[in-house]
Amino acid sequence: MPLPPHLYTLADYARAAQARIDPAVWAWLEGASGDGAARRREEASFAAHALLNRPLADLRGGHTRRRLLGLELAHPVMLSPLGYHGLVHPEGELATARGCLETVMTVSTMASQPIEAIAQVAAGPLWFQLYVQPRREDTLRLIRRAEAAEARAIIVTLDTPAQPASPQALRAGFAIPRGVEAVHLSGFAPAPEASGGWYNPALSRLTAAAPGWDDMAWLRDQTDLPLLAKGMSRVDDAARLMALGWDGLVLSTHGGRAMEGAAAPLTLLPAMRAALGADRAILLDGSVRTGADVFRALALGADAVMIGRPQLHGLGVGGALGVAHMLKILREELELAMVLAGCATLDAIGPDALIGG
Amino acid sequence: MPLPPHLYTLADYARAAQARIDPAVWAWLEGASGDGAARRREEASFAAHALLNRPLADLRGGHTRRRLLGLELAHPVMLSPLGYHGLVHPEGELATARGCLETVMTVSTMASQPIEAIAQVAAGPLWFQLYVQPRREDTLRLIRRAEAAEARAIIVTLDTPAQPASPQALRAGFAIPRGVEAVHLSGFAPAPEASGGWYNPALSRLTAAAPGWDDMAWLRDQTDLPLLAKGMSRVDDAARLMALGWDGLVLSTHGGRAMEGAAAPLTLLPAMRAALGADRAILLDGSVRTGADVFRALALGADAVMIGRPQLHGLGVGGALGVAHMLKILREELELAMVLAGCATLDAIGPDALIGG
Amino acid sequence: MPLPPHLYTLADYARAAQARIDPAVWAWLEGASGDGAARRREEASFAAHALLNRPLADLRGGHTRRRLLGLELAHPVMLSPLGYHGLVHPEGELATARGCLETVMTVSTMASQPIEAIAQVAAGPLWFQLYVQPRREDTLRLIRRAEAAEARAIIVTLDTPAQPASPQALRAGFAIPRGVEAVHLSGFAPAPEASGGWYNPALSRLTAAAPGWDDMAWLRDQTDLPLLAKGMSRVDDAARLMALGWDGLVLSTHGGRAMEGAAAPLTLLPAMRAALGADRAILLDGSVRTGADVFRALALGADAVMIGRPQLHGLGVGGALGVAHMLKILREELELAMVLAGCATLDAIGPDALIGG
């Protein structure tokens, strides 16, 4: 399908997507916990930092390449794991993967297409996002499938099992339609019933099955792939995890869908980088919408950023081409910010390129 | 009456209630002093604190139980004293009491049903809210009735005698309708006329009858029930009161109805907790609307929170069932926040779970 | 004329006045320099301070009396000088003076009624506001008229000669209508033409005729009445003026009409009080709209406040009765704030009754 006109920014993509996507699906995609405060907090965290321009630097041959966990990426904008791409495009993740040029697509445990099929058509490297399963053998099966499909790293999501449906999605009566399903989980054991404890039975079951620190050590022993944790915000937790041999973190609020009132990742980033040092990977996910946002995240310590909702905006508006174009916009905006800030490479982007206010 | 659909948050309850409650009663319920700045200040005080998530903690068997002043409560969300429940439901406080599951309902001196009748149907323990009366024998009668009805604590409101009708209520022509009255005060002596002093005669009468420090000592001698003061904001006053043997405080602006421009309780909370130590009860009342708000209050030092207007929203929308459902929403939101923050119990919720901004 | 219903706050008076006053006059009255930033800054300066309540104080016989410059005022809310009351009421300042109960009305040099006539009907003491005239004999005539009319103090406005018409007034085509004039200036010499200097000829004439420090010393020698300066904002200037024997200051932005972007008086107040000590009078004028605002000003160091536009709101809505009622609202709101803050007298209102935010 050809792209509609006047798509110059990711905000344009969001508007175009809202006009094309089924309202109930849109409510699911855009919904957030409570009144959406976490998303507003994220947006404010970017606006709190202004960029300083720097002319006259020699920028010939500049580029946005990034070495990261064994990959050589053309640019530091990756696709974060999002379930059920089939909700906005008949080919789902297959189309996304075709449009994800020169960077990483992260296949969700909740994908509506199997990682093997995605791998066959993917334009770039894949990562796999793992929800730890109630039974270790199920978790292992997911890891082995990811390895077999040549995923290059695994992001383990530690907090969203407790992610509830958003008020928007509930109000819109959203339900996963027939024909779209989380294919990776087919045949897996559900979490066992658990008694006692929490008033909300879902939480009793969830916390009984939730991974603990011993699972982190066990996971580390199961695979040689790089392992990143998503859903940590405290420095002490992160340091403890790195001491177990993990490779990095994804700072994220899951788009404001999980914890209501959650702290903005950009706010947490400098202290996290200071605590983990330069050798660990830190990715920032959440409300990145412009190249200047990417620049800010990198300046404050991120190795790369991950893009969530806009990938489905692009997919819904233009299929693989929409995904590719959305990434192209961000990539060119990032390059422009680098040129104006006098940074020929990502390594040149540091906190001295920003000023508060 | 069955609950209407799409009640997922307390904001949903407020909207549904506004559509059902008589406009003049709604003006009375939602009105506040002046231009409502105190309520906006309260809301901003919650938004100023973001939550930090913490996965991997062992949360099996987690719970929200709280020991407080001799009670073992299932969760730390209590109903604050509000007069005239009969304005939004024919059974008034009787329906509220039936819906107040596993926590405390506080019966107001201005209740439209007598505490004895409420006690007969209450699903959980009762507290009593006391306005000190002009004549000590009247005050004593109220205390004895509360004791006889097995109220488990008394909240003495110290500041709202000076609470005026809000501009909203005046503009709407609100008046207590025939058939709804403050039954506990039947036959009591009004405050005597007082001359001299204040320009506003109501203030002369009010200040002549207002309780003083000697009354606080006297009250302490009249009952073995725990005594909490509502309407203090200064640390020095609180310390002086605790030295008289009182048991705690309720920090509150009375929903922004009393002092125009009043400080937000959440802002006052950390210093108050530091001054009073861990042994005294501190409850926070005002603009708590989500589980994350409850979490913030507890993290900054509150033992529990009290809910005001939302109980009448629930009552007006769904009677006892509405009250119970409103509390269920908050309780489940609190549990979710605890799970995401890695807190298995309320005691695990501390200031390190929050970050400014 | 009877008062319309639903006048509970000064905001109500403003709305009612807008509905009754001629649009061009309203534009003149409400207009401000530039885009009105100074007024918004003033409003924000009040909102930046929250009040702390304090119950249990003995408030019997409390009052709002204030001794100030030889007067014993019933309350600390005075009428600031405003020209041309005849624009909103046929009797102009005569009606205002009848409604200004138990406090000071300040007669403007630009009044549309002579001070002698105002003095005959005034319900309370008068002050006189003086613009220094190009010829000293004219200035002296004004002072002598004020003395003869038993004005009790003189406010010398030092900055507004440079006050231009507001964009709102210009756009509305406002002009002083026939029959309304600045009667005190009848027959006075205008400022002489002045050449050279400023591009705007009005400023050349104005600065040539503007008073200087020597005039301040001369003025001090001409009268035994207390002298207050309006239009200073710097501590060093104020100290220098007090050293000449002046009695105090009125901190004001002239309702945002004079200097665009002017600092809010409440922001300047604490340092000014610290510099001048307790013996000099400091009045705060500008955007005081509630009793809580009066309380804040007193807490931060003002002896009293002055009310500008609301006096014409009251006058336009209800004549003398409207002025009196407007003052009554503020006075009762102030009393209520004092009772809730545990302050029996104005002297008890201090900075410890406020908290930032």
Place this chain on the structure above:
Amino acid sequence: MPLPPHLYTLADYARAAQARIDPAVWAWLEGASGDGAARRREEASFAAHALLNRPLADLRGGHTRRRLLGLELAHPVMLSPLGYHGLVHPEGELATARGCLETVMTVSTMASQPIEAIAQVAAGPLWFQLYVQPRREDTLRLIRRAEAAEARAIIVTLDTPAQPASPQALRAGFAIPRGVEAVHLSGFAPAPEASGGWYNPALSRLTAAAPGWDDMAWLRDQTDLPLLAKGMSRVDDAARLMALGWDGLVLSTHGGRAMEGAAAPLTLLPAMRAALGADRAILLDGSVRTGADVFRALALGADAVMIGRPQLHGLGVGGALGVAHMLKILREELELAMVLAGCATLDAIGPDALIGG
């Protein structure tokens, strides 16, 4: 053409211009990078500083004259370089130059009229704005033309080669119409193709042709005219450039058109002045819309300010007369601010005339 009524402020001019200028041209003129955050940041930077008034100073013979780089200007408000004046007026820069009374007009490299023709009709001195060209001989030709036309200084823009079309302009389908062109560049060599490096080919070409530090030294050797750099924000860069013999800086975000999220010049100004000392020229450009804004910029260290979009507002609304009137408004507003702040000359305007908030 006669001026329309009710033009009292630059905001009035903007409104009037929007009603008269072709929508696509308006989109080009008002457009900014991304979502316009840089412009909002600029506006907020002015609002963050309030002015302190100071009466009683002797202001006779006051003036706004400024010696700057060999010129004696009547006031410190200059016209910044803006391309294509022909888009809003048939005579383009010729009309602007006729209306630019007693101050500097800066002729853009992208002007739609040649500097020689502009010089013949200009009411005041000209400066020339230079984009460094891919070939040094082309750059030199521009410099020689500027010298021959008696331009009095050259502003070298260092960052905007990377300025993209704004989303607004793209959406409006803006294109330079036939008959309007950048006449100075006629016959110049375009930047050579460049391979490798940046993903966006335009950036590869741009950075290959972009000036470097050696060009700055070379430029200094080519002319005796004062040289100012536009597009620097860092103190270290500025100091390095001054060490090469340059004369000053123009702090600017190009009206928010270049770097998205750029820091506000007013925020950068105090540190820049402290670093460069009093001998170098620092001009501030961007979102200056009132005399109070000019005052703030001077108080924080600017020698003068430059006005961008409002010159085309004036030109579009009233031709030369509109430009002259727009400048007259600012000039009179600045004078008024000076009189109220007690500053007889620009040198008297210092940081002590401002207060935060």
